[in-house]
Amino acid sequence: MIRVGVDVGGTNTDAVVMEEKKFLGGAKSPTTVDILTGVEKAIKAALDDAKTSSDAIDVLIIGTTHFVNALVQRTRLAPTGLIRMCLPSGSSILPFADWPKALVNGMSGSFRLVKGGYEMDGREISPLDKEELINAVEELSASGCKQIAISSVFATVRGDMEDDALEIISKAMPDLSITLSKSIGGMGLLERENAAIINASLRPLAEEVVDSFKLLQKSLKLSCPMFFTRNDGTLIEAKEVIELPVLTFACGPTNSMRGAAFLSGLQDALVVDVGGTTTDVGEVKDGFPRLAGTSVMVADVRTNFAMPDVISIGLGGGSIIDLKEPMTIGPVSVGHELLQKAKVFGGDTLTATDLAVASGRCEVGNNAPPLISNIDKLIKILDKMVSDQVARARTSNKAIPVIAVGGGSVMMPLEIDGLEVVTPKHNDLANAVGAAIAQVSGQVSRVVLLNDEVDRDSAIQEVTEEATSLAVKRHADPKSISVLTISDIPLSYLPGNNLLINVTVVGDLLMEGL
């Protein structure tokens, strides 16, 4: 199977061509305002580099920052209404609590609370009232909200009430588009509901983006199936992106970590992705990034969808060095002007790249490296900045290697926090490689009450089966499915054994049936 992987980053758009596990070629092109021009150039150049024609391509996989940018810039957000099924509980904290006001206004956010929801053991708080639900949605729709997000208390324990609501609303008002909270977030009503609202507000944009990528596919004569990459490093179909755009939010750092693990052949490692302005540090286990455990802030809104646990610091190849005591490196950077402004490239700004060249760590540029009097001390500062983050990103004492990727990886020392540093070939295209190698996943999170009939093992088994059938539905090869993570957390302060079980399985993409 020949795959094209694309990663649209803030500065560069990267593309690679791969045949199964073999790297055939790749290219970089500056990211353009319209996104697509940059993508087109990168794909063409990558195909040239790989000496592959477009009709040989079996699948196109795209990682893009489109949607998170739209949210951060508060542009193109559709008017969105939320229905929370919770009454009589829930009124003490209303939806949109703790949101930046401008963002709520930006999506004309409104909401209604209706009867429904579940207890933690799956009992109904109250039954769903069909008429009440329809009336509430009609009110939201009349106020201009054509995007509806639906949440229900403990939807992670039982999702059927959200499904019922979807069916009722779709029948009564087929012109509305609906996002269910259980499709997106984990435990935590407010965070899950926030993620659902954000998702709903991005759906019209998602439709446009997917359509424009389809047009691009045509102009590039790539008549293969197209996928996008999810936050967890797995695939999502174009038609699913239209429904769940938020699932692609954090695919950038994920793809880079997945790519780093693949290129180095190391499945358990720390990854340091050094760009022009920032460095991201994270950890991969079994080739997948470790996910953030609790809530994640997205554009100042608390959400809880699965995102990689990444620490970012303001250090990159373009970081400006200030020689005044106490000496500092970054966070201000010359960014994409590195090739004009750094001293080794004939510019007049002392950057981290100049430091790396002067200290003999790498050879770049056409000018001689500048003389830096305090070079040993500066190198120590640089190394400490990285090793502090690596130490924080580690989750065990085990001596696992550090994979350095990205354009600035040449600045890295041979050892970080006492760990060996590996810099694989093609590391500057790690992001796009990560997209190209993406697999299919299924993830289920739910609370199970253990009793005489259900013990821990059978509860985990049940959740695993559910995750597997979800992955197969998403075109995973059933024969290739393996369990990626199983975690069970007992809920404290309660007697009885309530377990919150999380299972993620992954499998290879199956081309048949696509």
Add this chain to the structure above:
Amino acid sequence: MSIKKLSFVDNKSINAIAIGGAVLGSGGGGDPYVGKLMTQQSIEESGGVKVIDIETLPDDALILPIAMMGAPTVMVEKFPSGNEFAQLIPMIEKMLTKPVVAILCIEAGGLNSTIPFSAASKLGLPIIDGDAMGRAFPELQMVTFTLGGISATPMAMVDEKGNGCNYDTISNVWTEKLARAITIEMGGSAMCSLYPVSAKDCKKYLIKGSLSLIHHIGSIIEKHSFNAYQILVKELNGKHLFQGRVRDVERRTEGGYNRGIVKLEGIDEFTDRKAQVDFQNEFLVAMEGDNVLATTPDLICMFDANTGAPVTAETIKYGLAVNVLGLPCDPIWQSKEAIDMIGPRYFKYDIDYKPLSTL
């Protein structure tokens, strides 16, 4: 130590209270975030909360503590209706045939540090500047009132559906047992009022000024972030016990407790040293080798070395750099009777309590 007296709580000051409440949670008590949001909504609808000194009330005034009982993890899914407090008050008033004049926070640490503010705002009642723990503890009887022989009952409990339940029991241990069982039937969390006290008893057994204190602590963290611990040590007569990176977290769950050990490896001035902190919901014992650094009832608090934010035993992770502080508990917890109830031996540690200042 000069702590500014808190006299009024608005939507801004509740932020600092929630941060300070997480600090006095001493690693446990649940995240005050949900209670903060409840309070912010109540304040928007019903106005801010007046904070008063217990000494300003006549001895016979009836004071009502408000708390949430059950699993903080349920509270992140199923929020209260907001009508619970208005239902609780008449239940207690009917039993005691007296009007409630002020609300009390029973536990100034964790989730219960913020919830009483929501009640006070909704009911239009003032809140007393003080609490009955000065921190967080896991069991209902672990309050200063127990030292005064004050009963937890009459106790009232209400769920979000409107079910109410009165308790009239023979001991606080029975109250804990029965109330816990009803909480489960109510869906894992409920609002309750317990230990209704007269202002007279309150004046005797209250840990005074603890709401001003958590507001003060929270304000320091908001302002000084990762440097805040240094100021807290000075102002609160505490000790900087350790600075280190988490190198292991052993967890197990027993009887509804989140138990375990956090192992730390020293950094900066603590390089080449090792320490460990044991927890049972709250951080209870800190040791360096065989040397005891601090034990319950003194507070052991951890702060993220990078952000200054308080760290809980539920969320602490390998690799995090933390500052560990010991803060002295209120002197009321240092009597033999109190130590029997909340000292290290009650939690099955073979250690005698020695006050932080003597270690």
